[in-house]
Amino acid sequence: MIQGGLDALILEGLNPMPLLGKVSLFAEPFAEAKIFGWLTNSVFVAAFIALLLLWAARKATRNAQRVPTGFQNFFELIVEFLYSQVEQIVGQKLAPRVFPLLATIFIYVAVANWFGLLPGIGTIGFGSEPTKAFLTLSAHDHHVVPLLRPPTADLNLTLGMAAVFMLIWVYLTVRETGVIGFIKHTFGPKGGIKGALGMVLVPIFMFVGVIEIISIALRPVSLSLRLFGNVFAGENLMHVMSGLGDKAGAVVSFLISVLLPLPTFFLELLVGGLQAMVFALLCAVYIQLSTTHEEEEDH
Numbered sequence: 001m002i003q004g005g006l007d008a009l010i011l012e013g014l015n016p017m018p019l020l021g022k023v024s025l026f027a028e029p030f031a032e033a034k035i036f037g038w039l040t041n042s043v044f045v046a047a048f049i050a051l052l053l054l055w056a057a058r059k060a061t062r063n064a065q066r067v068p069t070g071f072q073n074f075f076e077l078i079v080e081f082l083y084s085q086v087e088q089i090v091g092q093k094l095a096p097r098v099f100p101l102l103a104t105i106f107i108y109v110a111v112a113n114w115f116g117l118l119p120g121i122g123t124i125g126f127g128s129e130p131t132k133a134f135l136t137l138s139a140h141d142h143h144v145v146p147l148l149r150p151p152t153a154d155l156n157l158t159l160g161m162a163a164v165f166m167l168i169w170v171y172l173t174v175r176e177t178g179v180i181g182f183i184k185h186t187f188g189p190k191g192g193i194k195g196a197l198g199m200v201l202v203p204i205f206m207f208v209g210v211i212e213i214i215s216i217a218l219r220p221v222s223l224s225l226r227l228f229g230n231v232f233a234g235e236n237l238m239h240v241m242s243g244l245g246d247k248a249g250a251v252v253s254f255l256i257s258v259l260l261p262l263p264t265f266f267l268e269l270l271v272g273g274l275q276a277m278v279f280a281l282l283c284a285v286y287i288q289l290s291t292t293h294e295e296e297e298d299h
Contacts, residue, residue, distance in 0.1 A: 025232075027154040028146075045121070046151035049112050082106065089284040090291070094176070098287055101168060105161065106280035109152060113231055113272030116150025117265060122235055152231040152275075155224065162220035165283050169290065176291040185290070186212050219286065223279060230275050234268045 027042035060075035068076050082103045087095040116122060151157045173182055187209035189201055241261040 027149055027156065040154070041146055041149040042151045042154035042157060045115065045148050046112065046154075046157055049108065049115055049151065053108060053111065078107070079103070086284060089281075090288045094172075094287065094291060098172065098284070101165070102280050102284050105165070105283060106276050109161075109227065109279050110273055110276035112150060112152045112157075113276060114269065116153060116231065116235060117238075117268055117272070121148045121150060122146045122153075122239070150231060150235060152227055153235050155228045158224035158228040159220065161279075162223040165223070166216075166220050169283075169286055172287060173290040182290070223282060227275055227279055230271060234264075234271055237264055238268065 027040035029038070029040050056071075056075070060072045064072060083095065083099055086099045086102050090098055177185060187206050189205050238261050241264050242257040244256055244260060
């Protein structure tokens with residue numbers, strides 16, 4: 001896990017990271033780390049969302065009809081729309097092969113992002129001893145461990161998805177272009193340059209190839225941090241907005257906690273869908289760039 005040896009400190013209330021907007025940076029286990037330390041509040045929600053999507057897919061295809069109606073019609077609409085988008089990016093040849101991966105990434109990330117906006121997600125939990133983090137909101141702050149946490153606000157999940165995608169990307173690239181083809185595509189002269197000019201430019205293309213390899217190695221980091229950062233920041237913003245009236249009276253505090261976060265709530269709906277689209281779109285572009293043959297580029 002990302003936090004590694006920090007698990008014990010977190011369980012003892014000694015989280016070395018500040019609580020930004022009363023939201024812990026790390027997902028937290030339900031029980032003692034020695035028994036169920038792996039079952040964190042974000043892992044539980046991540047598994048629930050996966051089962052929910054499996055149930056929805058099963059429900060839509062169990063009694064498929066030639067003329068779709070109801071939920072089947074809605075499900076097929078989403079599938080057809082996503083397939084057309086994937087086909088436009090990766091081409092007709094690769095679309096059937098990569099569509100299940102890219103569609104799953106988009107749907108799962110979008111549902112996980114929006115799931116974090118449901119009432120009670122990240123807001124209902126149990127309190128612990130006053131937090132001993134370096135920075136707290138007040139001297140009497142208590143760290144609240146939420147029972148449920150949006151999974152995309154956990155770097156473990158976003159980094160895991162990005163790493164799994166890159167492994168599949170390597171497989172698809174090698175299968176489509178071969179190892180030699182990938183090396184030529186990365187380090188070889190571009191634009192059909194041949195002869196003496198091509199030999200002169202070889203060192204430049206080699207240097208560009210090294211930069212490309214570094215860029216490929218950093219893709220899991222950029223993919224995971226972009227998604228994690230946006231969702232985690234949105235979670236903190238919602239908590240801060242809903243807590244701005246804590247010092248006011250009971251009625252005023254309640255109204256502020258309900259009305260003030262509303263604009264942010266709708267903004268987070270947009271951001272959740274946008275981040276899912278960006279994650280899936282970048283994955284599709286990475287596949288398209290590495291599997292395009294020279295002859296296809298020439299056309």
